[in-house]
Amino acid sequence: xxxxxxxxxxxxxxxxxxxxxxxxxxxxxxxxxxxxxxxxxxxxxxxxxxxxxxxxxxxxxxxxxxxxxxxxxxxxxxxxxxxxxxxxxxxxxxxxxxxxxxxxxxxxxxxxxxxx
Amino acid sequence: xxxxxxxxxxxxxxxxxxxxxxxxxxxxxxxxxxxxxxxxxxxxxxxxxxxxxxxxxxxxxxxxxxxxxxxxxxxxxxxxxxxxxxxxxxxxxxxxxxxxxxxxxxxxxxxxxx
Numbered sequence: 001x002x003x004x005x006x007x008x009x010x011x012x013x014x015x016x017x018x019x020x021x022x023x024x025x026x027x028x029x030x031x032x033x034x035x036x037x038x039x040x041x042x043x044x045x046x047x048x049x050x051x052x053x054x055x056x057x058x059x060x061x062x063x064x065x066x067x068x069x070x071x072x073x074x075x076x077x078x079x080x081x082x083x084x085x086x087x088x089x090x091x092x093x094x095x096x097x098x099x100x101x102x103x104x105x106x107x108x109x110x111x112x113x114x115x116x
Numbered sequence: 117x118x119x120x121x122x123x124x125x126x127x128x129x130x131x132x133x134x135x136x137x138x139x140x141x142x143x144x145x146x147x148x149x150x151x152x153x154x155x156x157x158x159x160x161x162x163x164x165x166x167x168x169x170x171x172x173x174x175x176x177x178x179x180x181x182x183x184x185x186x187x188x189x190x191x192x193x194x195x196x197x198x199x200x201x202x203x204x205x206x207x208x209x210x211x212x213x214x215x216x217x218x219x220x221x222x223x224x225x226x227x228x229x230x
Contacts, residue, residue, distance in 0.1 A: 004159070033218075042120075042206055042220035043160070056215040091159055098216035104150070105210075105218060107159035 002026065004108035006092050012114045018080035021111045025073070025094030031055075033105065034067055034077050035091040043091055049075065050097070079113075087115045118143045120207055122221035129197045130229050137192040137224045139207030147209040149190040150218075151181055154204040163205075166190060177201070197228045 005024040013019050025032050030051050035043035046065065048056040051072040060067070064083070069075040079086055089110040096103040120141045129135045141147065148167050152160040164175025171183045181192045190207060207221040 006159075040222075042222045044220075045217055048215060048217060056217055093160075098210065104162055104165060106162060107152075109157075109159045112157075 004092055004094050004106055006090075006108035006111055008111055009109060010112050010114075012116065013082055014116050015084055016081040018078065019082055019113060020076050020078045021090050021092075021113075023075045023077070023092030023108060025075075025092070026106055028096070029094035029106075030072070030097045031095045031103075032069055032075050033093040033095075034075070035093065037089045037091055037110070039088070046077070082113075082115045084115050087113055089113070118209075118211075118219055120209055120219050120221040122205075122207055122224045124224050125222075126225045126227060128227045128229060131199055132196050135192075135194050135197045135201070135226065135228070137205050137207075137226060138189070139191060139221060140187070140189045141207075141209050141219075142188065143209050143211065143219065145212055147211055149181075149183060150208040150210065151175065151179070151190075151192050152206045152208060154206065154223075160206060163192070197226075199228045199230050202226055202228045 007022050032049045034046045037043045046060045047067045049069040052069045067077045089112050091110045092108045093105045095105040150165045151163040154160050163179050164173050166173050166183045174180045179194050183190050204223050204225050206223050208218050210218045
């Protein structure tokens, strides 16, 4: 079974530029998550999709971050404009419907973003 | 506020010795409990989970975890540590209502010394 795919793996940009990350979840997984992991911290949920609908985006900085999951499969996360404090690893994860008993979340390799 | 605590930033253990990585949580209801491991420049890998049943759950690579409801703890254990176990370990809880979101701890770096 193929895992969660993410690209690019690394990205370096200057502040005020824009950047986009792509994620393809495990086939059949209805739920997709985007996390931000700052060095030395645990992952922080940015947005959670159920199929192509947003379940939770309470911690997404909506003035600069946006995400979409068209057709309920792959997803993109965009930052525009980037700030220095956005330097982090952006992790995508997917799971079966979490209302199903015991559904486990699986992670992609992440995208390391450096904002100069 | 709902939270997960990993009280130790780093745990050092000699190879061959037993290891314990601690996790406690403060979450309403009966959450599901998870352990993940992260190697450098990699995403998080699932190790094990507790849903219900036996308080001792076994997972990948010889790891196990003990659930204690009264202490709201879910400590990760391994009887004999390997140098290759050195990594960053995250405890997580998954809510069982509402958005069913996951809440992660801040991580514990395990260093196994040869």
